[in-house]
Amino acid sequence: MRFGWKVHGDGKTPPPGEVVAPDERLSWPRTAGIGAQHVVAMFGATFVFPLVMGLDPNLAVMMSGVATILFLLIVQGKVPSYLGTSASFVGGVFAIRAGVDSAQTDAWVTGAILVAGAVLALCGVLIHVLGVRVIHQVFPPVVTGAVVMLIGFGLAFVVADTYWPQDHWVALVTMVFVFLVMVVFRGFIGRIAILLGLVFGFVLSWILDLTVGQVTSVLPGQNLRDAAGQACQPEGPYCVATAFAHDRVSFAGVESADWFGFPATHAPDFKLSAILLVLPAVIALIAENAGHVKAVGEITRTDLDPMIGRTIVADGVGTVVTSSVGGSPTTTYAENIGVMAATRIYSTAAYYIAAVIAILFGLCPKFGALVAATPGGVLGGVTVILYGMIGLLGAKIWIENRVDFADPVNMVPAGAGIILAVGPVVHQINEDFTLEGIALGTIVVLAGYHLLRQISNRITAAVPPESAAPLDPSGTAAPEAGGGGARS
Numbered sequence: 001m002r003f004g005w006k007v008h009g010d011g012k013t014p015p016p017g018e019v020v021a022p023d024e025r026l027s028w029p030r031t032a033g034i035g036a037q038h039v040v041a042m043f044g045a046t047f048v049f050p051l052v053m054g055l056d057p058n059l060a061v062m063m064s065g066v067a068t069i070l071f072l073l074i075v076q077g078k079v080p081s082y083l084g085t086s087a088s089f090v091g092g093v094f095a096i097r098a099g100v101d102s103a104q105t106d107a108w109v110t111g112a113i114l115v116a117g118a119v120l121a122l123c124g125v126l127i128h129v130l131g132v133r134v135i136h137q138v139f140p141p142v143v144t145g146a147v148v149m150l151i152g153f154g155l156a157f158v159v160a161d162t163y164w165p166q167d168h169w170v171a172l173v174t175m176v177f178v179f180l181v182m183v184v185f186r187g188f189i190g191r192i193a194i195l196l197g198l199v200f201g202f203v204l205s206w207i208l209d210l211t212v213g214q215v216t217s218v219l220p221g222q223n224l225r226d227a228a229g230q231a232c233q234p235e236g237p238y239c240v241a242t243a244f245a246h247d248r249v250s251f252a253g254v255e256s257a258d259w260f261g262f263p264a265t266h267a268p269d270f271k272l273s274a275i276l277l278v279l280p281a282v283i284a285l286i287a288e289n290a291g292h293v294k295a296v297g298e299i300t301r302t303d304l305d306p307m308i309g310r311t312i313v314a315d316g317v318g319t320v321v322t323s324s325v326g327g328s329p330t331t332t333y334a335e336n337i338g339v340m341a342a343t344r345i346y347s348t349a350a351y352y353i354a355a356v357i358a359i360l361f362g363l364c365p366k367f368g369a370l371v372a373a374t375p376g377g378v379l380g381g382v383t384v385i386l387y388g389m390i391g392l393l394g395a396k397i398w399i400e401n402r403v404d405f406a407d408p409v410n411m412v413p414a415g416a417g418i419i420l421a422v423g424p425v426v427h428q429i430n431e432d433f434t435l436e437g438i439a440l441g442t443i444v445v446l447a448g449y450h451l452l453r454q455i456s457n458r459i460t461a462a463v464p465p466e467s468a469a470p471l472d473p474s475g476t477a478a479p480e481a482g483g484g485g486a487r488s
Contacts, residue, residue, distance in 0.1 A: 005349045018344070022080050025349040034345050035353030038082055039361075042333050042354075043195055046084035047371050050328045052158065052383060053093040053109065057371045059263035060085050062362020063327035065355035067318030071332075072355075074314035077348045079293060079307050080340065082355075083318045086331035087390055088285055089113060091154045091421070091438035092278035106326065107269035112278045114268050114323040117330075120282050121316025127286075128309025135290055135308075139446075141401035144287040146414035146445045149394025151284050154421030154438040155387040159380055166217045167205070167248060167377025174201035174381025194382055201378030205248035214245040219376065222246075248375045257369035263362055266326040280442030285331055287397070289315055292332045296346070409456050413448030417441035 011027035025031050042064065050060035067083040075081075093109050127134055139147075164171045178197035185193070208215075223244040226232040232239035289312045297304035311332065318330040340346050361367060398405075405411045419425070424437030 005347060020345040020347050022077055022346050022348045025347040026345065031347060031349050032353050034347070034350040035357060038336050038350060038354035039357045042082050042084040042336055042358075046328075046333075046358075049085040049087050049090060051372065051374060051379065052090050053328065054097060054106070055109070055328050056263055056326065058362050058365060058367065058369075059265065059326060060322075060328040060362075062263060062359050063322040063325065064330060065358030065362070067322050067330045068351060068355040068358070070318050070321060071311075071314040072348055072351060074317060075307060075310050079296060079304060079311050080346045080348045080351055081292060081296070081311070081332040082336040082351055083315065083330040084333045084336075085328040086281070086285065086319075087386065088151055088281035088288070088331065089116070089278050089329045090158070091151060091424075092281060094155070094158055095277045095424070095437055095439070096274045103266070104269070106266055108271045108274040110266070110323045110326050111268035111270040112274040113329045114320055115270065115275045116278050116282055117316045117319025117323060119279065119316070120285055120319060121313050123282065123286060124309050124312030124314075124316055126309075127312060132290070132305050132308050135286060139283060139287060140449070141397055142403045142410045142414055143446055143449050144283070145394040145397035145401075145403065146417055147280065147283045147394070147442050148287060148397060149391045150418045150421035150441040150445070151281070151438055152387050152389070152391025152394065153418060154424060154441060155383070155390075156422060157424060159384045159387065162220060163376045163380030163383055166219065166380065167215050167375060168380075170201060170205055170208070170248065170375065170377035171380035171384070173204065174198075174378050175384055177201070178382065178385055194386065197382050197385075198374060198378060201381055202249065202374055205375045205378060209247050209249055215248055215377075216243050216245045217376075218243045219246065248377065249373055251370075251373060253369040254366060254373060257365040259366050260363060261365045263365065264326070268323060268326070277436075277439045280439050281329070283442060283446065285315060286312060289332055292337055296337060296340070409449065409452040413445050413452060416448065417443075417445035420444055 005023055005025035007025060007027070011025075011030070020026060026034070043061070046064050047057035047061055050057040064082070064084050068081075071081060071083050092112070096109050096112065097105055174197050177200050178193050181193040181196055218241050220241055223242050224232050224239050225242045226239050290308050293304050293308050293311050296302075315331060322328060322330055336351075397403075403410055405414075418441060421438045421441030425440060426436040427440050
């Protein structure tokens with residue numbers, strides 16, 4: 001990797017139609033400004049998803065900077081991208097935490113994510129060796145689209161059961177605010193609508209505390225009561241969180257936090273049932289990385305397909321490194337690709353600056369405590385949009401690849417897998433292990449599609465070809481009754 005960037009033109013804003021290539025840069029002040037934009041673009045999701053998964057958002061932000069630097073080194077600076085927190089693991093992590101949420105569970109979560117990162121890196125090596133065509137063979141568009149869709153829609157119960165009930169009016173108003181920002185502001189402001197929605201909802205909740213008073217709702221892990229109404233520990237089937245009056249926003253953690261310090265870390269632990277719950281996310285990450293590389297390649301008019309395997313390796317390595325200290329899983333961010341498309345500046349120098357800024361943010365515990373104080377109702381209004389958008393990306397994959405749902409080989413496993421995830425349906429394997437929700441749905445889609453495809457191909461091969469149509473006196477085949485265009 002050569003640390004040197006050519007100055008594009010005079011170092012100022014490039015003329016219309018020109019792009020700043022990955023190995024180029026503008027003047028350092030302008031490059032720093034672009035780097036700051038990348039931080040803003042990734043910031044919303046990078047700290048929202050750790051909150052949703054019960055992980056430290058401060059650590060996630062800091063380690064996203066570390067992972068991005070590793071990514072740029074592994075891809076040799078040829079693919080500009082930022083590695084932020086991945087949403088693909090949320091469903092699996094929520095399933096791991098179901099009924100049990102403790103320090104031991106944190107270790108199981110990050111251990112499972114670490115294994116998934118290692119598997120992702122291994123897949124990247126295989127893709128790099130065998131060629132990108134292997135992605136299309138194992139994960140055809142119908143499978144990739146279904147997995148992405150069930151990951152998004154499979155999280156609906158998180159919104160419905162956890163966040164929205166904490167303050168349903170704040171959740172509704174926050175959601176509408178994000179709607180309006182996304183539609184009214186089509187430029188950069190629209191791209192950070194989620195972040196603006198979080199800020200808006202936070203301020204709204206604080207104002208309501210001052211003017212209206214406390215809200216009565218259930219907070220996960222708080223005010224635990226048994227069937228007799230007595231306080232109990234720990235949370236479980238016979239000891240559940242119950243509603244109580246509380247402030248929407250509490251600044252107690254912010255006041256006690258230091259201005260400077262290293263985020264809290266923990267070592268991962270490994271549990272097979274937890275690992276199996278998050279492994280389906282690997283499929284989505286492979287599709288996500290491939291799609292982002294192709295998007296950057298098209299905009300820069302560069303053939304980056306040979307780099308797809310290397311980018312997947314880099315993403316996997318980033319996830320392994322971040323989760324090894326208790327951080328969140330990573331993925332390449334479409335938000336930052338959007339910034340590049342808007343500015344037409346693809347300089348990797350801006351990404352190095354963004355990574356350094358993220359690391360400095362992570363070293364401020366007071367900032368992390370402020371993020372952690374985000375009310376549940378606000379998260380409800382934001383996550384309902386995020387999860388829905390993730391799900392509809394699956395439909396986008398189907399539409400762009402013209403998946404034929406008249407073919408039951410495509411329709412049946414995809415439909416069944418999505419319902420299993422949305423349920424979420426629980427399938428008991430034995431007393432100690434269950435498959436449910438996103439994990440179960442992904443297995444059904446992937447295995448079901450390839451099984452039915454093999455059966456369909458064998459049946460087609462076994463059917464004898466139709467007898468040739470009779471010839472008319474002129475020697476040409478007579479047309480079939482009913483006329484005929486070609487069948488699709």
